[in-house]
Amino acid sequence: MRLINIELRIGSFKLGPLSTSMANRTYNVIMGPTGSGKSTLLKVIAGAYRPNSGSVIVDGVDVTNKPPELRGIAYVPQGYALFDHMTVYGNIEYGLKVRGMPKSIRAREVYRIAEDLGIVNLLNRKVNGLSGGESQKVALARALIVRPRVLLLDEPMSMMDVSTRESLIPTLREIPRKYDTVVIHVTHDRDEAYALADKVTIINNGQLIEEGEPEEVFTRPKRLFTAQFVGFTNIIPAKAVKTQGGSMVHIGDLTLHSSECVEGNVYVCIRPEWFNVTNEGGLNVIEGTVLDVERGRMGYRVRVSAGGVTFNAVVQSKLSSGDAVKLSIPPDMVHLIPAY
Amino acid sequence: MVYAGELPLRVALAVSILILLLLIVYPIVLLITLGSAQLASALSVGSFIDAIEVTVIMSTLSALVAIVMGTPLAYLLARYEFRFKQILDSIIDIPIMVPHIIVGIMIVLAFASRYNIIFNTLNLIAHKLMLIDAALSRYGLLHALLSPVLNALVNLLTGITGIRFVNTLWGAVAAVAFLSSTYYIRVVEAAISMVNPEMEIVARTLGASPSRVFISITLPKVWKAMANGALLSWARSVSEAGALFIVAYSIYFNGNYIYPASVYIYESYVGVGLANAVKYSAALLIIVLIIFVAYRVALGIRRGG
Numbered sequence: 001m002r003l004i005n006i007e008l009r010i011g012s013f014k015l016g017p018l019s020t021s022m023a024n025r026t027y028n029v030i031m032g033p034t035g036s037g038k039s040t041l042l043k044v045i046a047g048a049y050r051p052n053s054g055s056v057i058v059d060g061v062d063v064t065n066k067p068p069e070l071r072g073i074a075y076v077p078q079g080y081a082l083f084d085h086m087t088v089y090g091n092i093e094y095g096l097k098v099r100g101m102p103k104s105i106r107a108r109e110v111y112r113i114a115e116d117l118g119i120v121n122l123l124n125r126k127v128n129g130l131s132g133g134e135s136q137k138v139a140l141a142r143a144l145i146v147r148p149r150v151l152l153l154d155e156p157m158s159m160m161d162v163s164t165r166e167s168l169i170p171t172l173r174e175i176p177r178k179y180d181t182v183v184i185h186v187t188h189d190r191d192e193a194y195a196l197a198d199k200v201t202i203i204n205n206g207q208l209i210e211e212g213e214p215e216e217v218f219t220r221p222k223r224l225f226t227a228q229f230v231g232f233t234n235i236i237p238a239k240a241v242k243t244q245g246g247s248m249v250h251i252g253d254l255t256l257h258s259s260e261c262v263e264g265n266v267y268v269c270i271r272p273e274w275f276n277v278t279n280e281g282g283l284n285v286i287e288g289t290v291l292d293v294e295r296g297r298m299g300y301r302v303r304v305s306a307g308g309v310t311f312n313a314v315v316q317s318k319l320s321s322g323d324a325v326k327l328s329i330p331p332d333m334v335h336l337i338p339a340y
Numbered sequence: 341m342v343y344a345g346e347l348p349l350r351v352a353l354a355v356s357i358l359i360l361l362l363l364i365v366y367p368i369v370l371l372i373t374l375g376s377a378q379l380a381s382a383l384s385v386g387s388f389i390d391a392i393e394v395t396v397i398m399s400t401l402s403a404l405v406a407i408v409m410g411t412p413l414a415y416l417l418a419r420y421e422f423r424f425k426q427i428l429d430s431i432i433d434i435p436i437m438v439p440h441i442i443v444g445i446m447i448v449l450a451f452a453s454r455y456n457i458i459f460n461t462l463n464l465i466a467h468k469l470m471l472i473d474a475a476l477s478r479y480g481l482l483h484a485l486l487s488p489v490l491n492a493l494v495n496l497l498t499g500i501t502g503i504r505f506v507n508t509l510w511g512a513v514a515a516v517a518f519l520s521s522t523y524y525i526r527v528v529e530a531a532i533s534m535v536n537p538e539m540e541i542v543a544r545t546l547g548a549s550p551s552r553v554f555i556s557i558t559l560p561k562v563w564k565a566m567a568n569g570a571l572l573s574w575a576r577s578v579s580e581a582g583a584l585f586i587v588a589y590s591i592y593f594n595g596n597y598i599y600p601a602s603v604y605i606y607e608s609y610v611g612v613g614l615a616n617a618v619k620y621s622a623a624l625l626i627i628v629l630i631i632f633v634a635y636r637v638a639l640g641i642r643r644g645g
Contacts, residue, residue, distance in 0.1 A: 048541045068544035075545040081538035085560045095546035098556070146546055 001045075001150050001182045006054035008044055015040050015206040016054065022199065024149075025176045027183045029193040029214075032203035033229065038186045039078070041203065042152045045184065046075045059149050071150075074143035078155040080135050082127040088138050089123040095146035113141045116178075117171065133164040137171070144179050151175065153185040157192055169195050190230050194218055202226045219271075224337055227269045232335075233312040234270040240336055247336060252308035256284055258334035265339040270329055273298060275313035278328040286311065290323045368625075375622020382623035391604040392627060394593050398512045398600065399577035403570045405517040406524035411566065414525050415558075418532035435522050444586025447515045452505040452587075459501040466497040505587065512588035512600065516577035523576055524569035531565030532558065567639050571632065578628055581606060 001024075007016040015037045022028045032038045043049045045056055047068035055064045056071075063071040074095075083091050089110060096106045114120045117137045122130065127138065136156055143151055156172070157165045173196055176183050187193055193200055194214050201211040202225070210217060210226045221227045227235055238249040246259040249268050256268065278285060288306025295301075299314045304325055313327055343349070375382075382388055416422075417429065435443070449455055473490045476483040505511035535558055543553040581602035590597040599607060601624050609617035 043541070046541060046545050048544075067550075068541065069547045069549060071545070073545055075542055077538040077542060079536075079538070081536050081542050083539060083543075083557060094543065094548075094556075098543075098546060098548040098552055142542075142546070148545075 001059075001184070002055075002057040003041075003045070004055045004057065006041070006044060006051045006056070008040065008049055008051045010040070010049070013037065013040075013206060015044070016051070018054075018203075018206075018208045020201060020208060020211060022182050022184060024182055025180060026198040027173065027176050027196050028185065028199045028201065029197035030184060030186045030201045030203055031188065031190065031193045031229070032209075033188055036203045037206040038188075038203050039154050040206075042075070042154050042184065042186055045150065046073055046152055047071050072148055073150045073152060074146055074148035075152045076136075076139045076143050076154065076156055078158060080139040080159075082130075082135060082138060082142075084127050086127070087123070088119070088125050088127055088130070091127060091138055092123075092141045092145055094142060099146070109145055110141075113145050117141050131164070132160040133168060136160070136168065140171075140175075144175070144181075147179065148181055150182045150184060151179075153183065155187055156185065157187070157189070165192070172196055190218070202229060204229070220335055221269070222337065224267055224339075227267065227335075227337060231271060232269040233272045234268070236268045236309060237339060238266055238268050240264060240266045246331060249334070249336065252306075254286060254307040254309065256329070256334050257331040258336050259332040260334070260336045262336045262338055266336040267339055269335040269337055270311075270333065272301065272312045273314040274333040275311070275315065275327040275329055277315050277317050277319075278326050280326075280328075282328070284329050284331060284334070286327045286329070288325060288327070290319045290321050290325055292321050293319055371618060371622050371625065375618050376626065378619040379623055379626060382619045387598070388601075388604060388620055388623070390593075390596070390598045391601045392624065394509070394591050394598045395578055395601040396631075397593075398509060398516060398591070399574045401509070401513045402517040402520055402577040403524070403574040405513065406521040406573045407566065407570055409517075410521050410525040410528060410569070414528035415532055415554075417525075418529045419537060432522055432525055435519050440519060440580065440582025441586060443518050444515055444583035447511060447518065447583065447587050448506060451503075451514065452511065462497045462501050466494045466501070469494050469497075507588050507590055507592055507597065509588075509591055509593060512584060512591050515583040515587040516580045519580060519583060520573040520576035522573075524566075524573040527569030527572060528562060528566050531562040535561045564639060567635075571635055575628065575632065578602075578624075 002019075002021040004019050005017045006019070007014070009015075018041070030038045030041065040049065044051050047063070047066065051064065055062050057063070058072055063073075068075075083094065086094070092110045092113065093106050096109060101109075110123070111120065114123055117140060119134065119137045119141060122134055122138065127135065130138065136159075139156075153172075157168065160168070169192075172183070172185070175181065176198075185193075185196060197214045199211060200214045200217045202209040202217065202223075204225050210221060210223045217226060218230050221230060221232070224235070236251050238251045240247040240249045240258070240262045242261055242263045243257070245261075246257060247262050247266075249256050249258065249266065251268060258268075286304070286306045288304040288311070291303040291305050291310065293300050293302050296314060299316045300318060302313050302315055302319055302325070304311045304313060304327060306327075311327065315327075319325060413428075413432070417425070417432075438446075451459070454460075469490050473483075473487055473494075476486060476490075503510055505514060539557050540553050543557045544550070548556065579602065580600075584600050584603055588600065589603055590599050592598075601620075605617055605620045605624065608620055
């Protein structure tokens with residue numbers, strides 16, 4: 001699945017030019033803030049929008065000028081758009097029915113996929129009373145039954161509570177290999193992206209910002225926007241000087257060492273959860289005062305003032321504002337993004 | 341925010357209900373009360389039954405015109421943003437604003453006067469085709485090949501331009517369709533815009549062609565609104581008088597000239613008097629209401645489709 005120089009203008013919004021490729025049997029997450037154009041991009045792939053220029057290639061075939069029904073693509077929109085005048089069975093069967101498949105084969109396939117997704121008990125239900133998780137599985141079954149080459153999921157978890165969301169991650173994760181397809185999943189939720197993706201693509205203002213493996217994008221982003229978006233709450237402009245085995249940056253009155261070798265203007269990027277509270281001194285230990293504390297799911301979020309700079313950290317020990325604290329950060333967790 | 345039961349709301353409601361009773365309920369009740377006793381007598385008059393028959397046929401044809409013309413337009417307006425949408429929107433609203441007598445004049449002007457550009461052009465083309473046919477008569481084989489085609493074309497064109505609009509069902513349907521399609525389009529447009537467009541996209545990606553999507557996804561959700569809109573536009577046509585005064589004061593149908601129902605009642609009022617007109621008015625009203633209710637019950641349409 002490839003996109004080549006896709007460009008689309010809708011009113012004043014411009015998507016692209018944008019090129020990327022996604023391998024078969026992989027789970028790809030497109031991540032970006034609201035209004036970044038990620039859903040629009042999905043609609044271009046689905047064929048609901050025709051790009052002003054560029055090509056959509058599916059399985060080596062240029063489908064740019066083909067209508068949606070001839071692209072080999074299945075689409076699960078935000079909110080699922082289940083056909084609410086049909087039963088669950090009617091929804092799942094739809095793609096086979098419009099292909100003119102005999103009734104007996106349709107029934108067999110519907111049962112097979114419903115069994116796979118654990119929704120056999122829902123088949124005779126109307127779709128209106130279904131829960132978020134059930135609706136999503138019905139929408140997945142409806143999409144997967146036509147054996148698409150590409151499966152598009154637009155914010156598939158946005159209508160679910162946290163526990164349903166977590167329980168569905170394994171189901172989604174196994175789709176590309178189990179159904180021999182490419183999954184393209186759009187979200188603004190970084191936990192979701194991190195949990196699911198083989199590859200993450202970051203989009204902002206209609207432009208592709210960065211793409212790569214999640215470990216790379218989430219811990220060593222190449223672009224400032226990515227760092228902000230994936231949760232680096234400490235992003236501090238500084239000047240870096242190369243040293244043996246890395247670089248040294250001065251922030252306020254502090255000096256931090258990074259194992260990355262960069263020279264010149266940089267942004268020092270540190271995830272808040274990478275700080276440790278310590279009692280010892282040494283390399284990359286920041287001595288400061290707690291400004292405020294907020295309770296969070298992963299621990300206490302504290303703001304620490306040190307050397308004229310404010311750091312955000314997530315720590316496990318309960319601190320109070322005014323406390324003196326020492327935070328340490330290993331040099332390989334001080335990420336530097338060159339500033340241009 | 342005014343709470344139910346508070347004084348200002350009660351006063352306003354009392355005034356509005358009073359006007360409603362006075363203006364709408366009271367005349368209807370009076371008409372039906374006085375007229376229903378003579379229902380049998382009204383329905384025994386052959387010319388009145390003919391009038392109702394021709395009116396129902398005219399209105400039904402007009403509703404069909406509304407469906408054929410209005411459904412794609414309603415879809416277009418509900419689904420797409422495009423240049424000149426405002427203009428199209430305004431054109432669709434024109435029939436509501438134009439005085440009905442003027443609509444009659446326009447239909448006569450457009451289709452039944454020497455200014456009828458369409459028919460004049462078609463006649464001209466037919467004439468040219470006949471000249472070509474005559475010129476070809478010198479070339480034996482070519483003439484033998486082309487003459488049947490030319491003649492068929494000429495017959496088709498003269499057939500079209502032979503259609504008369506004044507005092508015919510054609511003219512009557514044209515006039516009432518002009519006036520009533522708007523109601524259909526607006527009702528259906530509103531219904532289509534309520535259908536989630538994502539459903540249509542999903543259905544397309546699942547392999548359905550555009551027409552299949554319309555039939556299997558959109559239609560099941562809007563057919564009641566379509567039926568409702570068609571009924572509204574049908575009822576609007578039954579009640580038309582103004583435009584018919586000009587185009588089809590009487591309609592030539594089955595070898596007779598028959599008054600449309602509203603003209604029939606006007607004639608009875610002007611010619612005979614109020615009591616006579618009340619008899620036929622009540623009969624027409626009751627018949628229309630019965631058709632209305634029966635149609636809605638049969639289709640299970642609740643208010644608003």
